[in-house]
Amino acid sequence: MPIVTTRSIVLQTHAYSDTSKILRLLTMDHGPQSVMARGALRPRSRLSGLLEPFAEGAATFYLKPDRDLHTLSGFDLVCERQALGRDLKRYAAASVLCELVLRLAPVEHDPELFHALTTGLDSLMSVEAVAVSGTAVAAAWTLVDVLGFAPDLGGCARCGDPLVERGGRLDVREGSLVCDQCLPPGAVLPADEIRTLREVASGQPGGEALSSRQIHILVEFIRHHAAEGIRLRSLDFLLLEEAR
Amino acid sequence: MSAIESLIGEFGRLPGIGRKTAQRLTYHLLKGRPEDARRLAEAIDRVLAEVKPCAECGNLSSEAPCEYCRNSRRDPAQVCVVEEASDIAAIEASGRFRGRYHVLGGHLSPLDGVGPDELNIARLLERLEVGVSELIIATNPSVEGEATAAYLHRAVSRFPGLRVTRLARGLPVGGDLEYADGVTIAEAFSGRREM
Numbered sequence: 001m002p003i004v005t006t007r008s009i010v011l012q013t014h015a016y017s018d019t020s021k022i023l024r025l026l027t028m029d030h031g032p033q034s035v036m037a038r039g040a041l042r043p044r045s046r047l048s049g050l051l052e053p054f055a056e057g058a059a060t061f062y063l064k065p066d067r068d069l070h071t072l073s074g075f076d077l078v079c080e081r082q083a084l085g086r087d088l089k090r091y092a093a094a095s096v097l098c099e100l101v102l103r104l105a106p107v108e109h110d111p112e113l114f115h116a117l118t119t120g121l122d123s124l125m126s127v128e129a130v131a132v133s134g135t136a137v138a139a140a141w142t143l144v145d146v147l148g149f150a151p152d153l154g155g156c157a158r159c160g161d162p163l164v165e166r167g168g169r170l171d172v173r174e175g176s177l178v179c180d181q182c183l184p185p186g187a188v189l190p191a192d193e194i195r196t197l198r199e200v201a202s203g204q205p206g207g208e209a210l211s212s213r214q215i216h217i218l219v220e221f222i223r224h225h226a227a228e229g230i231r232l233r234s235l236d237f238l239l240l241e242e243a244r
Numbered sequence: 245m246s247a248i249e250s251l252i253g254e255f256g257r258l259p260g261i262g263r264k265t266a267q268r269l270t271y272h273l274l275k276g277r278p279e280d281a282r283r284l285a286e287a288i289d290r291v292l293a294e295v296k297p298c299a300e301c302g303n304l305s306s307e308a309p310c311e312y313c314r315n316s317r318r319d320p321a322q323v324c325v326v327e328e329a330s331d332i333a334a335i336e337a338s339g340r341f342r343g344r345y346h347v348l349g350g351h352l353s354p355l356d357g358v359g360p361d362e363l364n365i366a367r368l369l370e371r372l373e374v375g376v377s378e379l380i381i382a383t384n385p386s387v388e389g390e391a392t393a394a395y396l397h398r399a400v401s402r403f404p405g406l407r408v409t410r411l412a413r414g415l416p417v418g419g420d421l422e423y424a425d426g427v428t429i430a431e432a433f434s435g436r437r438e439m
Contacts, residue, residue, distance in 0.1 A: 012355050017260025043416050049427035052387045053355075080427045085390030088352075088398070095354040102355070234354035 003073065006030055008059035009117055010051060011098040015041060021051055023072065025059060026101050026117060031109040035061045035072040047075055054081035054094050054121055081121055089241045090124050093136030095234035097121060100143045100222070103232065116146045123205070131205060133242055137218050138205035145203075149225055151175045153198050158182040163194050170197065170217055172224040189213070212242050248274075297329075300371070302347035302364040304329040312345050319343045323371065324380040325396060327351050327389065335382065343380070346371065351388040352395055360395060372400060378407040385413045385431070 007028040014022045021040040025033050040047040050057065051072075060074040084094045097120045105113060120139030127135045144150055155162045157176035167188040168179040180188045189197065193213065199205075200214060219235045245253070248270060255266035273281045297303070298310035305311060312318060312332070322343025326332060329347050348363045372379065381396055383389035393410055400406055414432035415424055424432075 015259075020260075044419060044423070046423055046425055049385075049425040049431070052427070054387065055427075077426050080430070082387060082390065082427060082431075085387035086394050088391060088394050091352075091387070091391040091394075092354055099355050233357040237352075237354035237359055240359065 002063055003060060004030065004063045005058050005060040005074075007078070007114070008033075008057060008075075009098075009114070009121070010053055010055045011102050013051060013053060022069070023051055024102060026105065026114060027059065027109065028111055028114045029109050030063065031107050032101070032105050033061070033063075033070060034068055035059065035070045037072040037075075040072075047072075050075050050077050050080070052080070052082060053098065054084050055079070056081070056118060056121075079118075079122075081125055083125060084121070087129070087132075089129075089132045089136075089238070092234060092238040092241045093124050093132060093139075094121055096136060096140055096232065096238055097124075097143060099232050099234045100140060100147070103230070104147050104149075106147075110146070113143070113146050116142050127205070133215065133238075134200060134205040134210040136238065137210055137214055138200040138203050140218055140222075141201040142203040144222065145201075149175075149222075151177075151201065151221060151225070153177055153194075153201055156182055163191070165191055167191055168194060170221065172220045175221075175225050212239065215239055215242055297347075297349075300367075301345050302329070302349060302367065303332060303345055304347075317342075320375055321377040322380065323368075323376050323378070324382050325368065326382050327384055327392070331382065341380075343378075348383070348392065351383060351386075351392040353388050360399075363392070365396070365399060368396075369399065372403050372406060376403075376406065378409060381408065381410045385411075 008025040010023055011026055012024040016022045016036065019039050019041045021037045023035050023037055025035060027033050037047055037051050039045050040051050042048065055077065056079040058076040058078065059072060061070045061072045063070055084090045097117055101113065101117055120142065123135045123139060124132065151170060152175060155177065156168060156179035157171065157174060158178055159182050161179045163177055163179055166179050167190045168177050169183055169186070169189055171178045177194065193211070196214060197217060200210070215238065219239065222235065223231050251270045252263065252266045255261055255269045256263050294306040295304050296308065298305050298308060298313055300309045300313040303310040303312060307314070319342055323346050324335065324341055324343055325346045325348060326335070327348055327350060332345050335341050346368050348365065350358055350363055352358060352360065379400060381393045383392045397408055400408060412435050414435050415421065415428060
């Protein structure tokens with residue numbers, strides 16, 4: 001049973017018994033892992049304030065190859081992100097990023113995914129209030145890209161129109177853009193919304209408020225293309241916050 | 245499934261009880277006096293039949309309204325919001341609070357599908373319409389507890405005269421600074437006060 005120390009982000013926590021916690025971690029070297037933090041809920045535990053969602057640190061645990069739950073022995077904090085909980089939109093957005101990783105991350109380690117998640121969470125901590133939604137959507141698209149589900153936003157998948165002047169729609173099932181000439185009747189994104197979609201999908205949030213339509217596109221895309229029909233609960237929460 | 249296996253299974257579903265402890269509890273009951281086991285079964289039956297959430301505050305009680313809502317010596321102008329009914333016992337043990345309570349039934353957690361509609365917030369807003377001057381938010385000092393507090397703070401902003409306070413965070417009494425974690429020390433610094 002080797003003891004390993006690896007950079008980790010706390011994705012989700014659950015209380016276990018009166019004194020312990022079960023954590024879902026994204027680790028740099030061992031992919032997603034579940035660990036039991038015994039005694040972490042005791043008031044005088046040296047882990048009590050550290051093992052909170054979105055926190056990042058060097059986790060030390062006993063890695064048992066044939067087990068799903070390992071035992072945490074230490075967590076050296078690198079970055080706490082408690083402040084995300086004090087702003088509901090940032091909290092919802094950070095939850096979206098963590099839920100994406102929880103649902104879709106492969107079992108193998110992926111340093112690029114780890115980096116994308118830390119970058120996304122850090123951006124949510126520092127960005128101006130008006131740009132939180134845009135930052136959240138851009139960070140989520142970046143994760144979708146790293147996870148291998150990125151849409152093709154190059155031009156109309158049917159006629160090849162570059163969709164610079166013309167409106168169109170992201171065909172969620174095909175994972176590509178279709179222009180307004182090739183589309184069946186329905187809602188069309190104007191050219192400027194397609195430009196915004198391309199920007200956020202390439203991880204560039206811009207500094208202004210994002211239309212809720214862009215969040216809906218992300219919701220639908222993730223549901224149909226990445227999460228196999230499952231609706232991410234945290235995305236619903238973000239939409240609710242966006243509507244306020 | 246045998247009766248023994250069934251009871252082990254039921255004990256094992258309780259929080260913090262693994263299969264081994266469930267087995268120990270089962271055999272302890274079987275080895276003990278039958279009336280002890282029956283008393284336990286009756287106590288479980290009774291609690292299920294009699295205990296209900298208080299319609300006023302959401303606290304679990306066998307009386308309606310609960311002992312805190314009924315007690316005329318408690319100050320109705322102060323309402324302390326907690327996540328779970330079990331938090332009330334901890335606050336009561338301090339002997340410092342003489343107001344009334346409101347139990348949310350959890351905290352906001354998008355990952356677990358818990359949004360505002362899943363919590364006992366609508367009733368809280370109704371209670372604030374009459375005679376409440378201070379709302380003390382005593383949700384846990386966790387990320388989820390903070391988010392729940394932020395939501396409540398925003399939700400009650402439509403009550404202009406209402407004082408909204410949050411329990412302080414920091415070092416535990418009797419604790420040792422050397423062994424406190426970094427987050428707790430940082431919070432203690434943020435919340436330091438004039439002497």
